[in-house]
Amino acid sequence: MNKNPKIALVGNPNCGKTSLFNALTGLRQKTGNFPGVTVDRKIGVTRLDKTTDVDIVDLPGTYSLYPKSLDEQVVLDILANPASKDYPDVVIMVADASNLKRNLLLFSQVSDLGFHTILALNMVDVAEAHGLTIDVDRLSERLGVPVVLINAKSEEGLNNLKFAIKGELMEHSELPKPVLRLDTVSKEFIQEIKSQFKVANDYLAMLMAGQIEKLRFLTSENRSLLGDINRRHSFQHVDFQTQETVNRYKVLGAIADESIRHKNGQPQETFTQKLDKILLHPIWGYASFFAILFLIFQSIFSLAEYPMDWIDSGMASLNEWLKSTLPEGLLTSLLTDGLVAGIGGVVVFIPQIAFLFTFISLLEESGYMARVMVLMDKLMRKVGLNGRSVVPLISSVACAVPAIMGSRTIQSWKDRLITIMVTPLMSCSARLPIFTIMIGLVIPEKTILGIFNLQGLALMLLYLLGFVSALLSAWVMKKVLKVRERSFFVMEMPVFQLPRVDHVIMAVWNAVKAFVMEAGKVIVAISIILWVLASYGPGDSMERAEQQILQENPAKSPEELGNEIASAQLETSYAGRFGHFIEPVIRPLGYDWKIGIALLTSFAAREVFVGTMSTIYSLGGDDDTDTVKNKMRTEINPETGGPRFTPAVAFSLLIFYVFAMMCMSTLAATYRETKSWFYPAVQFTYMTAIAYAAAWITFQSLS
């Protein structure tokens, strides 16, 4: 087992904590979840000297140990629970030097818990630009802990920091003295909790008394016992916490005043303030926001097309090569028609996902995302969402799974729940191939008004339809959910800064890796299952289908009848029977049993739809090298004798996929975030109902 000492990074949001984490651990880091919650747990290793490695855990940013959101609760959970596997030996408190007093609040709470604490002062350059100089020795002396100046972005001061960690890990290193005297409550009260729960630290005892509901390691007996003690001592936790915060600031304000020197002169208007004047301007604010959105969509659809084409043709030639070199047989068919086709369907999305996450992480790193939240808060609130919902909604254009996880920053449960419920209505990248193929079938490729590509316009309308329906559904849910919970917005606006290239690359790499791993597993599994279901039928039905075709056409050789045989075999296979079984349900939407098979398989993940269509039409079709689109275009509807994919059918399918909740991973994410099967069930039901109704209306009115 890994016995490295544990170091926790703690700090306010936007203090540069994650930059420091990356600087300390480099590529020796991995991301997982904290036990029981889906908050990202980033852990990495750093080398102090030849013999000592330490584990570094990056805890979520928080302003205090009184959590308002799930992310923040993780910090309290770990620091208040010596039994936690992440309980640190040393805490590095990363503080924004330009905002020292506020950052010291959390520092003092952590050091009062009795941790070996190091204060790492970051953003000293910003502080100096504000006309502040900090007396490090005085600060260290007054706080009783080592203070290290660092620059997380340029990686300065890391050796001093490592030296300080080594010092704190030595056996005889001193613990800091409490910053705050707990004199607003009686000694007996603290003593009773300490002896009942065998707790050594006074402030920890007070945290337990004040955070009964938020501390997840407490059992229900613990909770009722704590509640009893609180009642007997008539302890009011909000009053205590307010008083504590004010008292802490009194002590810390004095310390900060002693250690900070202000340069003379009026502070200049900072770059951030100047930029905010434009970005939050009534006209220029929205204009720049839409310009940025437009740029993102343009590059996703135009730039990503080239690498996507290379991947597409690369996978096709790989498939061809495999088919020509490997001996013909079951295994080859499974490998090429099943596996490679399935994997190709995943890999082709990588450019789009990479582009999207590049932009999203640029927006986040630069500090612009916070401005978008301010711009959109009022609109979002009208439909029951929150300014913070904008980020999940925008990220959902790539994939709903990280988007739903991104909703954790929303503190109000109601706002967060509605955001989670409507996020999958935003058209994600998995719908893109379906949209592309269907639009290609029915909308002519021509330019209108000189610049607008008609197909591109249709695509944008579909995205818009998804967005509008997300807002409408949110509004309905706001009316249905009768929770009168106060929703908060209170948010720090980070200083604008240039994004660091390696952070963006890291974010994109992680997103792509997660997409390939998560979606890849599902698609590969479905591809194999589908291949099996479409290649086998009950009993000897497959052989009988072949015999029947041969008997009906005695003049032709089996080679000439290959297509007819394959079609008949597909119809009698397990997959074909499935398709026929659900045909009555989907007939009103204009679909036949072949589309039915694709609908069924795409219940797991939408992107499977196109792969299934291609598998079905290549198993039952004429020419293996033809594109899916051409196969679909030439497919004949036996009842009418006309093309299978009439505009009515194609539009009906398009509309169906705008609304349908067809993605297991999203449902799983909703389950994880809401901790109940009720919400994913509701999500699935309402979205499928809208999809069915809308597709029915579309088909009936167009045909």
Place this chain on the structure above:
Amino acid sequence: MAARNLSQLKLGEKGIIAGFHDSNLALKLLEMGCLPGTEIQLTAIAPLGDPICLQVGGYTLSLRLDEAAVVELQ
């Protein structure tokens, strides 16, 4: 003069925080450095008039108008 609250500041105007009349929100705002006696300045208003951005204790804080209304000014 009747006591004013933070939501009544005009763009660019400064005020001194006196207190709060919502104990739950007060705790959050205190943590964010909005202490009684601190100077606070309205620096930007979102295009639809809400939320607003304020300069307090060396950084920019964004609040909705109804949250700002909780903060009393001297």
